[in-house]
Amino acid sequence: MTAFFIWARRFAAYRALTELLARSPGARLFATALLPVAWILLANLAPLVQMLVISFYESYPLAEGTSAELTLRHYMAFIERPLYLSAFARSFIFATIVTALTLVVMFPVAYYIAKGAPRQRRVRLLLLVISPFWISEIIRSFAWMLMLSNRGAVNSFLSFIGYSGPPLDLLYNNVSLTIGVLYLTSLYMLLPLYSALEKIDDNLLEAAADLGATAPRRFMRIILPLARDGIVTGCTLTFLLIVGLYAMPLLLGGPSNTLFATIIGQVFGRAGDSWPLGSAFSIILIVAALAYVGIFMTIVQKRPRRQG
Amino acid sequence: MIKLIGRIALPTYFWIFVAWLFLPLAVMAAMGFRDSNFVAFPIQSWTTDWYRSVLTDREMSASLWVSLQVALISTAMGLVIGTPMAFMVARFTGAIRALLIAVIVLPAFIPIVVASISLRMFIGNFGFSTGIMAVAFGHAVSSVPFVVVMLLTRLNSMSTNLTDAARDLGADDFIVFFRIVLPYLAPALFGAFMFCMLLSFEDFTRSFFLGSFDPTFPVLLFAKLRFGFDPGLAAISTLVLIVTIALGLYAERFSRRRKLGNQGQVTAIGDNGNG
Numbered sequence: 001m002t003a004f005f006i007w008a009r010r011f012a013a014y015r016a017l018t019e020l021l022a023r024s025p026g027a028r029l030f031a032t033a034l035l036p037v038a039w040i041l042l043a044n045l046a047p048l049v050q051m052l053v054i055s056f057y058e059s060y061p062l063a064e065g066t067s068a069e070l071t072l073r074h075y076m077a078f079i080e081r082p083l084y085l086s087a088f089a090r091s092f093i094f095a096t097i098v099t100a101l102t103l104v105v106m107f108p109v110a111y112y113i114a115k116g117a118p119r120q121r122r123v124r125l126l127l128l129v130i131s132p133f134w135i136s137e138i139i140r141s142f143a144w145m146l147m148l149s150n151r152g153a154v155n156s157f158l159s160f161i162g163y164s165g166p167p168l169d170l171l172y173n174n175v176s177l178t179i180g181v182l183y184l185t186s187l188y189m190l191l192p193l194y195s196a197l198e199k200i201d202d203n204l205l206e207a208a209a210d211l212g213a214t215a216p217r218r219f220m221r222i223i224l225p226l227a228r229d230g231i232v233t234g235c236t237l238t239f240l241l242i243v244g245l246y247a248m249p250l251l252l253g254g255p256s257n258t259l260f261a262t263i264i265g266q267v268f269g270r271a272g273d274s275w276p277l278g279s280a281f282s283i284i285l286i287v288a289a290l291a292y293v294g295i296f297m298t299i300v301q302k303r304p305r306r307q308g
Numbered sequence: 309m310i311k312l313i314g315r316i317a318l319p320t321y322f323w324i325f326v327a328w329l330f331l332p333l334a335v336m337a338a339m340g341f342r343d344s345n346f347v348a349f350p351i352q353s354w355t356t357d358w359y360r361s362v363l364t365d366r367e368m369s370a371s372l373w374v375s376l377q378v379a380l381i382s383t384a385m386g387l388v389i390g391t392p393m394a395f396m397v398a399r400f401t402g403a404i405r406a407l408l409i410a411v412i413v414l415p416a417f418i419p420i421v422v423a424s425i426s427l428r429m430f431i432g433n434f435g436f437s438t439g440i441m442a443v444a445f446g447h448a449v450s451s452v453p454f455v456v457v458m459l460l461t462r463l464n465s466m467s468t469n470l471t472d473a474a475r476d477l478g479a480d481d482f483i484v485f486f487r488i489v490l491p492y493l494a495p496a497l498f499g500a501f502m503f504c505m506l507l508s509f510e511d512f513t514r515s516f517f518l519g520s521f522d523p524t525f526p527v528l529l530f531a532k533l534r535f536g537f538d539p540g541l542a543a544i545s546t547l548v549l550i551v552t553i554a555l556g557l558y559a560e561r562f563s564r565r566r567k568l569g570n571q572g573q574v575t576a577i578g579d580n581g582n583g
Binding site: 009018021022029032035036037039040044048050054105108111112113116117123134135136139140141142143144145153183240243245246247250251261264265278285289290 | 321325326330332339392395411412419420425426429432433445448449452475482487506510511513516517526533541553555557560564
């Protein structure tokens with residue numbers, strides 16, 4: 001490969017380019033930054049800005065030769081129609097509950113891998129737990145549909161152990177959705193928790209124990225404060241993931257408990273002026289979700305450590 | 309008493325959790341062997357027909373091919389954009405660096421539905437329509453942040469001695485880049501490659517909103533599941549699952565072997581979702 005670049009030196013343009021790069025740090029920065037900056041502007045920022053703008057349009061796409069009329073109508077629709085507002089509230093309540101549940105379920109798992117298991121087995125245990133998360137959300141939903149459906153694994157197990165009533169309605173409700181979402185989010189909680197817990201110095205725990213701190217006290221005073229960053233990151237990721245879920249509520253949830261993200265998706269599926277409406281809803285979701293997470297972070301992180 | 313809890317309760321809880329993770333997948337794999345057109349338990353007669361027939365199913369293999377194309381294109385895009393982006397970030401320190409990273413990882417914090425739809429409206433400006441390229445673009449947008457973070461970790465550990473020495477010996481910037489920097493980054497690049505592939509292959513939401521008439525595998529599966537399911541779907545899902553997990557484990561093993569002395573660290577190969 002070196003030969004190619006040495007051959008290229010025959011050409012004046014190549015020589016000029018390499019000399020410019022060697023002489024001027026600014027030119028080198030420009031050469032590396034050109035593509036990334038364009039990408040950040042076009043792929044990360046512009047679509048959101050456009051969405052914000054469209055949310056104020058009366059209709060979109062614009063008809064030929066007309067200019068946009070601005071309106072707050074689509075934001076008003078959110079407040080006025082209970083259908084939307086209740087789905088929004090349901091989304092946030094559901095996401096909060098399931099995030100808390102994920103934290104409670106995953107904390108012992110992360111703690112066992114980071115502190116309980118022998119050091120040389122940690123990586124293997126972690127891989128064991130991570131591997132199902134490489135699989136698609138849809139396949140994992142499907143697996144739970146097979147578990148919970150009327151003639152699924154759970155019901156047939158129940159009748160095997162002697163339950164003789166009609167099959168339980170386990171699928172298409174909040175319980176099945178919660179189980180499925182927990183299955184989806186646990187990794188987002190596990191990895192931050194694990195990396196925070198793994199950093200805790202065992203000597204601290206031993207010293208505390210030697211000085212007479214009981215296990216609950218060690219947990220409250222040492223483990224929990226030191227794991228705080230992991231908890232905050234895990235909860236943030238999990239919450240944002242749940243709030244944006246589209247497919248799993250459709251597959252595992254019931255028809256009566258539609259979540260807000262699903263409504264946004266459906267609004268865009270319709271024709272006509274629903275693009276501005278969907279954009280307004282999207283902006284509401286982003287702003288509300290980030291604000292919610294931001295408030296959570298400030299509350300958790302600002303709490304002063306008690307002395308003594 | 310406390311010690312007893314630590315010795316017994318914690319491991320027991322852990323293994324129950326593992327069972328909870330794998331039981332549904334095992335059930336799905338078993339369902340693929342059921343000798344009937346309907347999904348139900350218990351399985352009384354077994355057959356391998358479903359597993360054999362899905363391998364020749366046109367619709368399924370077409371969707372897998374679409375998924376593979378999308379994964380390759382989006383991974384290439386993600387690496388081509390993410391690599392210089394990591395270099396760019398590495399040039400800065402302090403507030404500018406923090407700001408840059410914040411803007412770069414922004415897509416990871418936008419709810420997926422919203423991110424996909426905003427991209428769909430955006431590409432419309434340029435006359436791009438939905439389809440394989442649009443899906444690949446959507447996946448690349450979500451994978452670039454991960455590429456940058458993974459490469460930055462490696463770049464931070466690189467000393468400038470090697471590149472300085474090469475320059476002193478007369479290498480120009482291109483030679484330095486291709487002969488020194490890229491080989492040094494190779495393990496991280498491979499990790500990022502596998503991560504992007506898995507991320508793209510398992511994505512549903514972006515593929516659903518940015519795709520058109522040729523569905524990726526998750527989109528096709530979703531469409532079928534909404535109208536009921538048969539053991540054939542369980543069979544194909546199981547096969548995809550096995551390949552995915554095998555690739556993931558291979559990538560993990562590979563990148564861990566290259567990082568000797570970093571025992572106990574698992575690279576961030578995780579899952580989609582908000583990526």
